[in-house]
Amino acid sequence: MIPHRQIAPVASLTVPALSISGLSVAYDDAIVVGDVDARFMSGTMTAIIGPNGAGKSSLLKATLGIVPKLAGHVAFFGEPLETIRDRVAYVPQRAGVDWDFPARVIDVVLMGLYGELGIFGRLRPSHEKRAMDCIARVGLTDFARRQIGALSGGQQQRVFLARALAQRADILLLDEPFAGVDAATEKALVQVLHALRDEGRAIVAVHHDLATVPAYFDHVLLLNRRRIAEGPVATAFTEKALAETYGTRGAAHV
Amino acid sequence: MAPAALPMFDAFLLQAGYNATLVTLGSMLLGVAAGVTGTFLYLRKRSLISDALAHATLPGVGLAFLLMVALGGDGRSLPLLLVGAGLSALAGLLCVHLLSTRTRLPLDAAVGAVLSVSYGLGIVILTVIQTLSAGRQAGLEGFLLGSAAGMLRSDALLIGFGGATAALLVILFRRPLLLVAFDAGYAATRGVSPARTDLMLMVLVLAVTLTGLKVVGLILIVALLIIPPVAARLWSDRAGVVVAVAGGIGGAAGYGGAAASATAPDLPTGAVIVLLAFAAFVISLLVGPVRGLIPQALRRARMRGHLDGTG
Numbered sequence: 001m002i003p004h005r006q007i008a009p010v011a012s013l014t015v016p017a018l019s020i021s022g023l024s025v026a027y028d029d030a031i032v033v034g035d036v037d038a039r040f041m042s043g044t045m046t047a048i049i050g051p052n053g054a055g056k057s058s059l060l061k062a063t064l065g066i067v068p069k070l071a072g073h074v075a076f077f078g079e080p081l082e083t084i085r086d087r088v089a090y091v092p093q094r095a096g097v098d099w100d101f102p103a104r105v106i107d108v109v110l111m112g113l114y115g116e117l118g119i120f121g122r123l124r125p126s127h128e129k130r131a132m133d134c135i136a137r138v139g140l141t142d143f144a145r146r147q148i149g150a151l152s153g154g155q156q157q158r159v160f161l162a163r164a165l166a167q168r169a170d171i172l173l174l175d176e177p178f179a180g181v182d183a184a185t186e187k188a189l190v191q192v193l194h195a196l197r198d199e200g201r202a203i204v205a206v207h208h209d210l211a212t213v214p215a216y217f218d219h220v221l222l223l224n225r226r227r228i229a230e231g232p233v234a235t236a237f238t239e240k241a242l243a244e245t246y247g248t249r250g251a252a253h254v
Numbered sequence: 255m256a257p258a259a260l261p262m263f264d265a266f267l268l269q270a271g272y273n274a275t276l277v278t279l280g281s282m283l284l285g286v287a288a289g290v291t292g293t294f295l296y297l298r299k300r301s302l303i304s305d306a307l308a309h310a311t312l313p314g315v316g317l318a319f320l321l322m323v324a325l326g327g328d329g330r331s332l333p334l335l336l337v338g339a340g341l342s343a344l345a346g347l348l349c350v351h352l353l354s355t356r357t358r359l360p361l362d363a364a365v366g367a368v369l370s371v372s373y374g375l376g377i378v379i380l381t382v383i384q385t386l387s388a389g390r391q392a393g394l395e396g397f398l399l400g401s402a403a404g405m406l407r408s409d410a411l412l413i414g415f416g417g418a419t420a421a422l423l424v425i426l427f428r429r430p431l432l433l434v435a436f437d438a439g440y441a442a443t444r445g446v447s448p449a450r451t452d453l454m455l456m457v458l459v460l461a462v463t464l465t466g467l468k469v470v471g472l473i474l475i476v477a478l479l480i481i482p483p484v485a486a487r488l489w490s491d492r493a494g495v496v497v498a499v500a501g502g503i504g505g506a507a508g509y510g511g512a513a514a515s516a517t518a519p520d521l522p523t524g525a526v527i528v529l530l531a532f533a534a535f536v537i538s539l540l541v542g543p544v545r546g547l548i549p550q551a552l553r554r555a556r557m558r559g560h561l562d563g564t565g
Contacts, residue, residue: 066442082445090443097437101297102493111433114444119429147491163440 015078017042017171017202018063023072025055025062031070032058034226040204040219042170045197047207047216050223051246056206057093059223060173064090076171086115089164091174094156099149106131106144108159112166134165138192154185161192172196174205190216213237265516273410274516277402278509280414281469285478285508285527287417287462288470289500291424292479293486294455297435297493301483302362303350303456305476306369308463310346311339312376312472315397316383323386330393332409336464339397339472343460346372400471400524402515409468416465420458421501431455432493469512471524478504478531485535488542503538507531 018040025033033055040046048056061067063074065081074081076088089112109131110123117123135144138158143151148159157177164172177193178186193216197203207213213220213233220237222228222245229241264270268278295301318338322329329335346368353364380394393404424431430451433441438448459479466475486499511527543549 061439064439064443066439081443085443085445088443090440092437092439096439098299101436102487102491102496103436104491107492108436111436111440114429114433114446117429119427167444 016040016075017077018173018204019075019078020059020063021073023059023062023074024070025058025067026070027058032225033062033223036072036223036227038221038227038230040171040202042202043197043200044219045193045203045205045217046219046221047205047213048221048223049207049210049213049245050228054224054245056223057175060090060175060204060206064088064173066090086167087170089167089169089172091157091160091164091172091177093175093179094153094160095179096175099151099156101148103148104145105135105140105148105151105159105162108148109134109162109166112163115167131162131166134162137165138162139188152181152185154181154189157181157185157189158192161189161196165196169201171202171204174203176206176208178207178209186212210242265513266510270513270516273405273407274513276407276410276414277405277469278512278516280410280412280417281402281512281523281527282505282509283414283417283421284462284466284469285417285482285504285506285511285531286501287421287424287504288466288475288478288508289482289486289502289504290421290497291455291458291462292504293483293493293497293500294424294428294431294435295459295479296483296487297432298452298455300452300455301476301480302365303347304459304463304479306350306365306372307343307347307456307460308472308475309369309376310349310372311343311463311467312397313372313379314338314340314342314345315394315467316376316379317342319383319394320379332406332412332468335397336467339467340460340464342372343463347456347460396471397467398471398473399522400466400469400474400527402469402512402523403519405468413465413469416461420461420465424458425497427454428494428497469508469523470527471522474524474528477528478507481528481531481535482507485531485538485542488538488545491544503531503534507534 016039020036020038023033023036024031036059048059050056058067062069076084081088106128110127113127113131117127132141132144135141138161140155140158140162143155148156151159177189181189193203207217214237218233219231220233221230222236222241224245228245229236229238265274265278268275292301295304315335315338318335319329321338322331322334349368350364353359353367354361383394430441430446433444433446434448434451441448441451462479463472463475466478470478482500482503483496485503486496489499490496507527507530510530511523514526515521515523538546540546540548
């Protein structure tokens with residue numbers, strides 16, 4: 001059956017899926033993220049938006065320990081990442097990996113089981129079955145044995161989503177999931193993400209297209225090195241906050 | 255014994271004596287290790303670093319020889335020469351790492367600089383050694399192009415054991431190695447440190463390089479790390495199969511090269527091994543089922559047939 005679980009509602013209402021406090025990130029001598037506070041709740045879908053160089057990807061990567069934090073504290077479900085890695089899934093930019101890699105769709109999805117298998121654990125038929133269930137969930141059953149380079153951009157993004165599902169993640173952090181996919185594919189991806197959110201997962205995505213924010217997301221974090229605004233789209237995604245995020249010139253993009 | 259009229263087949267059938275048999279099997283294991291380890295290096299796109307690493311062994315070989323002679327030995331102990339080689343290779347690796355991370359020098363330039371400078375230094379040291387009358391320096395140049403002929407029984411055992419250990423370790427740690435090679439960022443979020451995994455891979459590559467120094471030689475060992483994986487990639491879209499095929503090609507090349515060398519001791523073993531690996535690459539390029547030229551042409555022809563059929 002479909003491998004999703006409902007998250008205990010009590011926990012999801014009280015403890016944020018992700019809380020960030022005072023997070024700063026620096027490369028060389030430039031501060032790219034400065035003293036950012038943010039909270040992301042289970043059952044919500046948040047867009048991190050801001051101009052190029054605003055530190056969106058850096059915020060995501062520092063949160064996940066991929067790049068070092070200069071300062072600040074990060075907690076997933078009230079705990080440090082190290083203790084609950086399986087519940088936290090990173091969905092990287094599609095362009096970040098080599099799609100010519102000798103791997104089939106199922107091989108990539110099975111990578112999601114690393115937390116369970118470890119280095120020496122034996123791969124059992126039950127693991128393969130779970131991977132296939134996750135692949136079915138994102139609609140790629142017919143492609144499970146294809147080499148990943150033979151997929152379209154949207155299908156590749158769905159492979160990453162299936163990998164996140166395979167690790168049984170309760171929060172997904174996506175870096176520009178819609179980059180380089182066509183409109184129809186984008187809609188299909190959003191549908192999958194909405195379904196995951198409605199099951200109680202927290203979805204956090206770096207996003208570029210301001211026009212689609214209200215349709216796709218229920219929360220926003222406006223970022224330009226520092227936090228400009230945060231909250232439900234209805235209250236935080238305002239003309240004024242956008243002007244402050246993008247500068248007055250940038251507001252014309254909306 | 256086989257008839258004397260066909261002496262060259264003796265070595266290939268492991269009938270050329272106990273020593274030659276050990277050397278042949280040892281270099282086969284070395285080839286397997288190089289193919290297997292090289293595949294992960296290739297998938298991580300770090301193949302070229304192994305070239306700098308291999309060339310950086312040469313100063314260490316020379317210095318270890320000088321040190322042994324200075325201490326009154328004949329400078330022929332393979333384990334001690336390899337310790338010297340390993341230390342200077344590590345120094346070279348450190349230079350590549352520092353140059354590529356702390357300066358604006360791109361990785362390929364750093365590799366080129368370290369490769370050529372350490373090779374130059376090594377050649378100077380070897381030349382100095384040749385002017386000395388102390389020690390038995392004959393044979394040191396065998397480290398350049400490899401020579402399986404005249405190898406001691408203990409050397410062959412060392413090479414076989416080293417190769418088997420390296421191959422086993424790589425296969426044991428295949429999961430984190432693959433995770434990092436495919437998607438280092440995701441690996442980090444799963445608690446697999448890319449930096450530590452890369453370091454482990456480099457140590458294993460160093461082990462294979464040192465193991466292969468005597469048989470293949472430091473100039474050509476990189477070919478044994480690169481050609482089998484590239485050939486194997488033409489056979490499969492699955493990493494596990496690519497690793498296995500690369501190990502098979504490397505092993506066959508190592509076996510064939512050492513056997514040929516036992517038959518014709520003047521042949522440089524390393525060069526023969528690399529040419530055999532290259533032959534495997536050419537065959538793979540032609541008939542490799544996934545990306546070989548002939549299967550590709552057949553698939554295209556079939557597609558065209560479909561078009562004609564429907565149109």
